[in-house]
Amino acid sequence: xxxxxxxxxxxxxxxxxxxxxxxxxxxxxxxxxxxxxxxxxxxxxxxxxxxxxxxxxxxxxxxxxxxxxxxxxxxxxxxxxxxxxxxxxxxxxxxxxxxxxxxxxxxxxxxxxxxxxxxxxxxxxxxxxxxxxxxxxxxxxxxxxxxxxxxxxxxxxxxxxxxxxxxxxxxxxxxxxxxxxxxxxxxxxxxxxxxxxxxxxxxxxxxxxxxxxxxxxxxxxxxxxxxxxxxxxxxxxxxxxxxxxxxxxxxxxxxxxxxxxxxxxxxxxxxxxxxxxxxxxxxxxxxxxxxxxx
Amino acid sequence: xxxxxxxxxxxxxxxxxxxxxxxxxxxxxxxxxxxxxxxxxxxxxxxxxxxxxxxxxxxxxxxxxxxxxxxxxxxxxxxxxxxxxxxxxxxxxxxxxxxxxxxxxxxxxxxxxxxxxxxxxxxxxxxxxxxxxxxxxxxxxxxxxxxxxxxxxxxxxxxxxxxxxxxxxxxxxxxxxxxxxxxxxxxxxxxxxxxxxxxxxxxxxxxxxxxxxxxxxxxxxxxxxxxxxxxxxxxxxxxxxxxxxxxxxxxxxxxxxxxxxxxxxxxxxxxxxxxxxxxxxxx
Numbered sequence: 001x002x003x004x005x006x007x008x009x010x011x012x013x014x015x016x017x018x019x020x021x022x023x024x025x026x027x028x029x030x031x032x033x034x035x036x037x038x039x040x041x042x043x044x045x046x047x048x049x050x051x052x053x054x055x056x057x058x059x060x061x062x063x064x065x066x067x068x069x070x071x072x073x074x075x076x077x078x079x080x081x082x083x084x085x086x087x088x089x090x091x092x093x094x095x096x097x098x099x100x101x102x103x104x105x106x107x108x109x110x111x112x113x114x115x116x117x118x119x120x121x122x123x124x125x126x127x128x129x130x131x132x133x134x135x136x137x138x139x140x141x142x143x144x145x146x147x148x149x150x151x152x153x154x155x156x157x158x159x160x161x162x163x164x165x166x167x168x169x170x171x172x173x174x175x176x177x178x179x180x181x182x183x184x185x186x187x188x189x190x191x192x193x194x195x196x197x198x199x200x201x202x203x204x205x206x207x208x209x210x211x212x213x214x215x216x217x218x219x220x221x222x223x224x225x226x227x228x229x230x231x232x233x234x235x236x237x238x239x240x241x242x243x244x245x246x247x248x249x250x251x252x253x254x255x256x257x258x259x260x261x262x263x264x265x266x267x268x269x270x271x272x273x274x275x276x277x278x279x280x281x282x283x284x285x286x287x288x289x290x291x292x293x294x
Numbered sequence: 295x296x297x298x299x300x301x302x303x304x305x306x307x308x309x310x311x312x313x314x315x316x317x318x319x320x321x322x323x324x325x326x327x328x329x330x331x332x333x334x335x336x337x338x339x340x341x342x343x344x345x346x347x348x349x350x351x352x353x354x355x356x357x358x359x360x361x362x363x364x365x366x367x368x369x370x371x372x373x374x375x376x377x378x379x380x381x382x383x384x385x386x387x388x389x390x391x392x393x394x395x396x397x398x399x400x401x402x403x404x405x406x407x408x409x410x411x412x413x414x415x416x417x418x419x420x421x422x423x424x425x426x427x428x429x430x431x432x433x434x435x436x437x438x439x440x441x442x443x444x445x446x447x448x449x450x451x452x453x454x455x456x457x458x459x460x461x462x463x464x465x466x467x468x469x470x471x472x473x474x475x476x477x478x479x480x481x482x483x484x485x486x487x488x489x490x491x492x493x494x495x496x497x498x499x500x501x502x503x504x505x506x507x508x509x510x511x512x513x514x515x516x517x518x519x520x521x522x523x524x525x526x527x528x529x530x531x532x533x534x535x536x537x538x539x540x541x542x543x544x545x546x547x548x549x550x551x552x553x554x555x556x557x558x559x560x561x562x563x564x565x566x567x568x569x570x571x572x573x574x575x576x577x
Binding site: 020021022023026027030031033034035037038040041042043044045046048049052087090091094095097098101102103104105110113114116117119120121122123124127128129130131132134136138159162163166182185186189190194195198199217220223224225226227230231243244245247248251256259260263266267269270271273274275277278282 | 311329331340387407408410411416427514542548551562
């Protein structure tokens with residue numbers, strides 16, 4: 001940088017031939033459009049959540065979060081995630097093992113079926129369980145006779161959450177394990193490991209960051225799901241209200257400050273998820289497979 | 295266990311030394327069947343049991359048709375807006391370097407991570423007549439909150455990452471030599487973008503559009519707060535399903551859900567065909 005003359009001869013970082021990049025004006029316009037669009041559609045909604053949450057001061061904020069109904073909503077959301085995420089992890093690993101390690105007929109069809117919940121409206125994901133377990137449902141009478149409560153209770157909420165978060169872990173692991181191939185496992189087996197040891201000591205360490213990535217996205221959706229859970233929950237305050245549902249109730253009661261206080265916790269969860277996700281992509285990009293995004 | 299390899303013919307799976315096929319496939323299929331397939335076939339079974347006349351009466355009900363039109367129409371507009379801005383955002387992220395690029399890139403995934411109900415109340419507060427954006431638009435005579443325009447805004451928010459994340463990796467793979475060759479042959483920048491780059495990106499853009507559109511049609515949480523939910527005017531189809539369920543009108547809820555699934559399926563099929571075509575044409 002000391003000698004201005006050399007600087008002018010050195011290839012500047014962005015000085016490519018004009019035909020391979022846009023003119024300075026065009027670049028400025030495109031960047032301005034991008035920043036404006038993202039600021040309006042992404043940044044402002046995020047800011048307004050925290051601004052409204054603290055609109056009545058810190059005290060009102062902590063008081064809103066200390067409310068018994070809010071506390072039970074937080075507990076229920078944690079409980080539902082604690083049940084549904086591990087189940088989907090077990091499924092994701094098992095499906096990825098079957099699909100990535102073996103060649104069999106109908107594999108492509110099975111992979112498509114696993115992605116199915118992503119193309120179904122959340123409301124319909126909840127509706128299918130109402131049709132199955134509701135009072136007029138296919139199993140409704142039988143369940144009632146045996147005193148089993150699924151709908152408008154925790155089991156229904158867990159089922160609907162599992163439905164909407166079903167593909168996350170599997171679709172992260174399948175391409176990753178396919179890319180890694182069977183070589184490592186075959187080596188372990190030939191050295192005398194049994195199948196379980198090959199999985200635990202060879203496969204799992206190979207896919208751990210990809211698995212974590214999938215779990216992160218699965219958990220964010222599990223804790224934040226609204227539509228599907230709303231249909232099966234029955235909205236019983238203090239009993240079957242998850243955090244997103246509680247946000248809705250408070251908001252509709254014109255208690256905006258409390259609604260945004262609960263919403264700020266969920267927004268915080270989203271930010272933590274984004275930060276961890278970005279860190280994983282930066283540090284272990286290659287080990288999270290070629291598939292990025294959701 | 296010696297099997298004649300020449301006689302192999304039809305075989306369910308290729309032989310492998312790796313164990314656990316039966317266990318993992320069996321468990322996966324059982325779980326998939328219990329959680330997804332049985333409940334979904336229950337929906338199809340229930341709507342088939344309705345009978346054609348009942349089904350048709352529900353589906354051609356004015357309120358149902360309006361709700362479907364609003365859901366599909368707003369999702370279409372929002373996906374189209376996202377195609378334009380999402381492609382620009384992806385381009386800026388891939389091609390330009392600026393401070394904080396990493397953070398901006400990470401921010402694009404916010405709609406995936408932020409619970410839809412939170413997005414819903416945040417957008418409603420912003421676009422309400424006294425909100426930060428609403429108060430700027432009201433003097434211009436533009437009403438966003440509690441109108442179909444509000445639905446479009448919510449669906450733009452929800453759909454943006456689908457377009458960016460589908461187009462971005464393909465842009466990263468573009469070989470700069472192609473552009474250099476075009477430039478050497480005398481093409482100007484506009485010609486290179488419209489004749490060389492965009493056709494190569496077309497399949498990814500169509501996929502991004504399809505994903506954003508499909509998500510928008512079914513979206514519920516972020517929309518119901520900002521939509522105003524007036525029957526015939528700003529009532530989306532998923533909300534109408536919820537309303538019918540609350541009225542214990544299972545038949546209507548089922549029929550609307552079935553027609554939504556069928557329409558989405560047809561749309562995805564059409565988009566799939568367009569994609570195959572554009573891949574053949576430009577790929």
